[in-house]
Amino acid sequence: MIFLKPKYKNLFLVLMVSFSSWSFSQNDKAERKILKAVDKYSESAIELIKKSVNINSGTMNFEGVQEVGGLFKKELDKLGFETKLTNGEAYGRAGHLIAKRKGRKGPKFLLIGHLDTVFELGSPLQEYTMQNDSIMKGPGVADMKGGDVIIILAMQALNDAGLLDEMSIEIVMTGDEEKSGRPLELSKKDLIDAAKRSDIALGFENGDNNPKTIVVSRRGSTDWVLKVTGNPAHSSQIFTEDIGVGAIYETSRILNEFYLQLAKENDLTFNPGFIIGGTTLKPDEDGTGGHAIGKTNVVSQETIVRGDLRAVSLNQLTKAKEIMKKIVSENYPKTKAELTFSSGGYPPLSLSEGNTKLLGYYNTVSEDLGFGAVTAVNPRNAGAADISFTSEYVEMAIDGLGLTGGGGDHTINESGNLNTVATQAKITAVLMYRLVNSKL
Structure with a gap:
């Protein structure tokens, strides 16, 4: 059961009416600005992915995790976010990157990524290589530095379109998703606190590596x-x-x-x-x-x-x-x-009415932009992830918005299709724009 916050108790009904009546048009100036801005920044976004992938940030390489966090922090600073890198000493990890903006209207968004990878300093996979003109192989390219950069790219596009000031957004990129610090009450506190302040959570993991699917339910x-x-x-x-x-x-x-x-x-x-x-x-x-x-x-x-x-x-x-x-x-x-x-562990992201509706809105945007239909991932194909910690608090949540089209996650063959970077950023930015501009 979903318990809506009083301010947004009619969120589902209003958004359903809004999305059913919204037909994408080339005459929508704001959306055209978003798409143009994504194209403008896509090349630099791919360079940012390459740079971050070449920084080892295995969970237990605290210095590397902090370095990747600092790299992304600079990009978010440029966009006017209030940012900080936290200290994870209390739970035996590197800490997290947290970025915030307070907007004037609409639902409050929580965007979720993570800085760490499974590839520690002893891994044989330490740098990216291009398998062809679009497939990049590298440590954490899909899980999930590509997703982190998609967040940044979507924010750049909304900023260029003059829309970012309208939005209330918190970004949490954890430093211990692959190997959580203990106790979880401390290591996930920043994420859970952000979820309590939010209405909609968007996770940028890579789902099941299929750009035609989105995660609405994850197993704990x-x-x-x-x-x-x-x-x-x-x-x-x-x-x-x-x-x-x-x-x-x-x-x-x-x-x-x-x-x-x-x-x-x-x-x-x-x-x-x-x-x-x-x-x-x-x-x-x-x-x-x-x-x-x-x-x-x-x-x-x-x-x-x-x-x-x-x-x-x-x-x-x-x-x-x-x-x-x-x-x-x-x-x-x-x-x-x-x-x-164990007393810890990841909770499930349970299937809910809100998550299903948010998938429907995401699918509408994808189809309107010409990227085709998007369906739900079978939860058997989606492992545990940080977004599950939001399940109890937000009204809507979906995951799998990150870089997809590759495979080999958590192995020396991990890869992703760079062509999906712009696509995912466009859908994300337009989705957020439409959600904010529905009459809540």
Whole structure:
């Protein structure tokens, strides 16, 4: 259910009437100015993408994240935004870039990007290369420095068209989207506070790398740890009343039941990404590795499994957790199991009436500008992202407005189609212009 702020309680109705009666025309001077300005600044925007991609800003390279933030901050300063780079020491990260403008009318916008990438200083992918005249391969080109630059390009176009002063806009480019700082209450505070002040959130991730789709729903993500113990003994005693089945058999039972009972649930996934088991375990402190000691003739004493759980709504997430806990409690003989879920994690961006309507408005603009129809991304094809933290607070939200048309996200083959930079900026800027100039 969407709870509208009093000032905008008729937002859906007014915008629906406005958009249904708005037919794009070459005689609309403001929109022609926007399109012309995007074309004017597109070449410099692509150069900005290249420059930012060549700055390593892996999440844990704090200096690099701050450098990219400073690069984008300069561009927003030129447009009259009040900007700052925050300090992320309290949550173990580099901090965020925040930019604000107060306008005279219309809904309050929150535009979301992030400065960090998955490509740390040790990655083999450190600089961009052009695969042809339009496809750029590089660290973070799609996820999501291209999207950050699209935000800037759209702002430049609105400014050139004389429209930016009308708008209330907050831009938050986080420094820890790929590896969130802890606690989340601190690392996401600036983003959540901005969402509380906003009516409409636009995210500039790259969605499913298809410019014909937009994200209206994202699955949330949380981590889980399964620890199982059994009675160690000579293997000849397994299945006896005193010894039971051992930790590894119990672990296999649990994982198999997870699959049997939950695998057919739409849009739900639960992935055991790491497992060790044996007589004694030595897991690494960061939870990404470890050692197990055991022999084929010894019944296993311990196992540890780490995984994640992704759900499309809070109700689905709660239900899945309950089923998983029940499965874990029904132990094989002489074994014990404990399942814990992380206290943090990304909430889902639940499908809502507001998000669906905003997609409709975006689609209208895209078709009016000659770029064709845009449909919703299947949430199975959209991972967790920062926009999910706005779901509880804004009336409308969509994501996937960033640089698209490539692939290989989070790998050394990450790429994006530079031809989509201008297209996405044009749709974004015209959409914001139309939303502001509806009679709210």
